[in-house]
Amino acid sequence: MTEKNTALVSALVASVLNLPNDAVGANASMENTPQWDSLAQLNICLALQEKTGVVLDMEAIASSTSVIALATLIPD
Amino acid sequence: MRTLLLSNVNMQPLIAFLKPWEVVCGEFNSLLLDLSNPGSLAASAEISHVLCIYVGDTMMGDAFYGEGSPDQCETFLVALETFCAAHPEKIVVANTFCLGTGRWLNFADLLHPSSLRSAEARLNERLIAIAKDNANLLLVDTELLFRRHGEDALLSDAFWYLGRIRYSNLMFRSLAAMIRQAVDAYAHRSKKVLILDLDNTLWGGILGEAGPLGIALSEDGTGRCYRDFQRALKAIQRTGVLLAICSKNNQEDLDEVFDRNSMMILHREDFAAIRANWDPKPDNIIDIAESLNLGVDSFVFIDDNPVERELVRTAMPEVVVPDFPRRVENLPAWFLREIVPAWFGKYTITAEDHKKTTSYRVNEERRQLSRSLNLDTFLRDLEIECKLQVDPAEQINRIAQMTQKTNQFNLTTRRYEIPDIQRFLDSPDYSVVLLEYKDRFGSEGSVGLAILNLAESHIDSFLMSCRVIGRKVEDQILNKALDLFKAHGCRRIGAEFIPTQKNHQVTAFYESHGFSLIAEEQDGRKIYERMIK
Numbered sequence: 001m002t003e004k005n006t007a008l009v010s011a012l013v014a015s016v017l018n019l020p021n022d023a024v025g026a027n028a029s030m031e032n033t034p035q036w037d038s039l040a041q042l043n044i045c046l047a048l049q050e051k052t053g054v055v056l057d058m059e060a061i062a063s064s065t066s067v068i069a070l071a072t073l074i075p076d
Numbered sequence: 077m078r079t080l081l082l083s084n085v086n087m088q089p090l091i092a093f094l095k096p097w098e099v100v101c102g103e104f105n106s107l108l109l110d111l112s113n114p115g116s117l118a119a120s121a122e123i124s125h126v127l128c129i130y131v132g133d134t135m136m137g138d139a140f141y142g143e144g145s146p147d148q149c150e151t152f153l154v155a156l157e158t159f160c161a162a163h164p165e166k167i168v169v170a171n172t173f174c175l176g177t178g179r180w181l182n183f184a185d186l187l188h189p190s191s192l193r194s195a196e197a198r199l200n201e202r203l204i205a206i207a208k209d210n211a212n213l214l215l216v217d218t219e220l221l222f223r224r225h226g227e228d229a230l231l232s233d234a235f236w237y238l239g240r241i242r243y244s245n246l247m248f249r250s251l252a253a254m255i256r257q258a259v260d261a262y263a264h265r266s267k268k269v270l271i272l273d274l275d276n277t278l279w280g281g282i283l284g285e286a287g288p289l290g291i292a293l294s295e296d297g298t299g300r301c302y303r304d305f306q307r308a309l310k311a312i313q314r315t316g317v318l319l320a321i322c323s324k325n326n327q328e329d330l331d332e333v334f335d336r337n338s339m340m341i342l343h344r345e346d347f348a349a350i351r352a353n354w355d356p357k358p359d360n361i362i363d364i365a366e367s368l369n370l371g372v373d374s375f376v377f378i379d380d381n382p383v384e385r386e387l388v389r390t391a392m393p394e395v396v397v398p399d400f401p402r403r404v405e406n407l408p409a410w411f412l413r414e415i416v417p418a419w420f421g422k423y424t425i426t427a428e429d430h431k432k433t434t435s436y437r438v439n440e441e442r443r444q445l446s447r448s449l450n451l452d453t454f455l456r457d458l459e460i461e462c463k464l465q466v467d468p469a470e471q472i473n474r475i476a477q478m479t480q481k482t483n484q485f486n487l488t489t490r491r492y493e494i495p496d497i498q499r500f501l502d503s504p505d506y507s508v509v510l511l512e513y514k515d516r517f518g519s520e521g522s523v524g525l526a527i528l529n530l531a532e533s534h535i536d537s538f539l540m541s542c543r544v545i546g547r548k549v550e551d552q553i554l555n556k557a558l559d560l561f562k563a564h565g566c567r568r569i570g571a572e573f574i575p576t577q578k579n580h581q582v583t584a585f586y587e588s589h590g591f592s593l594i595a596e597e598q599d600g601r602k603i604y605e606r607m608i609k
Contacts, residue, residue: 042239050245
């Protein structure tokens with residue numbers, strides 16, 4: 001996982017949740033971000049797939065509920 | 077415009093791609109319920125557009141796996157038809173049935189009585205029949221998206237089983253673009269003129285260097301790319317798009333191409349205007365706009381040269397200047413897939429569209445005649461014949477199109493869609509007067525329109541196509557309007573002029589036609605009245 005991927009995921013999550021870019025840091029997750037509900041999680045994963053080309057399986061979509069977890073799904 | 081999105085699956089991600097439309101999403105799987113329930117949000121006055129975007133496989137239910145019949149699809153079609161008929165004021169958008177490629181009958185599917193391919197065709201036939209009977213139903217052919225991008229790229233199994241989201245973001249993005257373009261096409265918001273460069277755009281190579289027979293235009297190789305591009309241009313010209321040439325070339329060299337190169341698909345008469353000279357292209361585009369009597373904001377400019385594109389973009393930001401494909405082999409497909417739906421989309425094509433180029437070209441001949449004669453002699457020489465029709469229901473598409481497209485000779489610039497026109501035609505409180513024009517050069521088709529609010533003794537809309545401006549035929553439609561008001565018992569006729577950036581030429585129209593100005597608002601709107609005996 002690189003800083004670049006973390007920054008990419010932070011920006012992507014902010015965009016999907018309609019939040020300012022700096023409102024979603026590397027430590028953001030479903031736990032600590034109220035707008036990040038289960039529907040938002042699906043939208044975030046859809047956007048991540050489109051942006052990076054990575055194809056996510058059900059387990060990854062269901063369990064990768066933080067910026068760090070999502071960033072690890074992107075190959076370096 | 078407020079839009080409701082209904083589906084039989086989780087279609088919520090589509091909303092983000094439809095921005096800036098204001099879209100609300102119905103409850104999960106509420107498509108049938110919302111269409112059938114007279115008290116639903118779909119039926120309420122606050123919703124102007126209803127999007128019925130469903131997944132066919134899911135709607136087929138067990139029939140997708142060969143069990144039973146697709147009852148839910150039948151129910152949906154009945155509900156859709158009933159809803160469209162009950163709400164002619166709403167625009168309803170529905171996708172076609174496009175079933176997934178996973179077929180339980182595999183190779184036997186084409187011939188088997190339970191064939192999914194046949195079921196899909198039957199359902200789409202029904203859907204098209206409903207759209208033909210209900211002008212407010214707008215269909216979008218989603219199969220085109222699957223053919224272009226492929227099922228693997230557009231469907232998402234993981235999201236389907238986790239959250240009932242069947243599509244990938246590529247599908248949501250593509251589908252949203254398709255819906256937006258179709259709604260624009262339905263509302264006649266397309267561009268009118270396509271201006272084309274010549275060298276390395278209509279053909280390969282430089283005419284001045286290669287000569288009229290040396291340019292790349294053939295049935296094989298690179299020349300075939302340009303010839304297919306010309307075929308596509310000729311096809312969209314038949315839908316009412318005007319083609320024009322703006323090129324740095326000698327006119328005589330271009331004449332030689334038209335006269336001698338048999339590989340040209342497009343001929344001189346296919347162009348409404350031709351400017352082949354060495355003047356700056358923005359000057360030529362302004363000249364074309366003046367000769368066609370159209371605003372440059374209805375123009376799209378295609379040129380392979382990035383410098384020329386940038387020059388036009390900078391000098392005239394109202395003109396749409398798309399980037400040119402990097403590879404010539406992509407030129408025909410790029411044009412038909414990207415440019416046509418984005419800027420020249422059509423949902424219906426009228427008889428006037430077919431002959432539009434001829435009409436504009438003949439206008440050029442009329443202009444030549446007018447230069448040699450004084451106005452009265454010129455008008456007499458034209459041998460004008462006008463036919464007036466009241467409430468011509470069969471012209472509903474053309475009437476809506478005229479309200480959407482006419483800018484210059486348009487007193488109120490009220491834009492109406494087909495359901496609005498249907499309301500006027502059906503109501504005894506309104507009369508719609510349409511003027512057809514012909515002269516010794518040919519027919520212009522329907523070019524004048526007045527929408528009269530008889531109940532309130534008021535001229536709602538009064539407009540003439542720019543093609544006949546200056547030929548004094550507006551008097552005929554106005555006289556007919558006054559006769560209709562009189563027959564309805566009206567004695568005092570109200571009218572108004574609402575200024576826009578484009579209709580300044582009719583600022584004083586009502587004053588010069590016997591109306592008295594009774595008020596002028598701060599925004600420039602003028603209110604008139606005229607008494608009739």
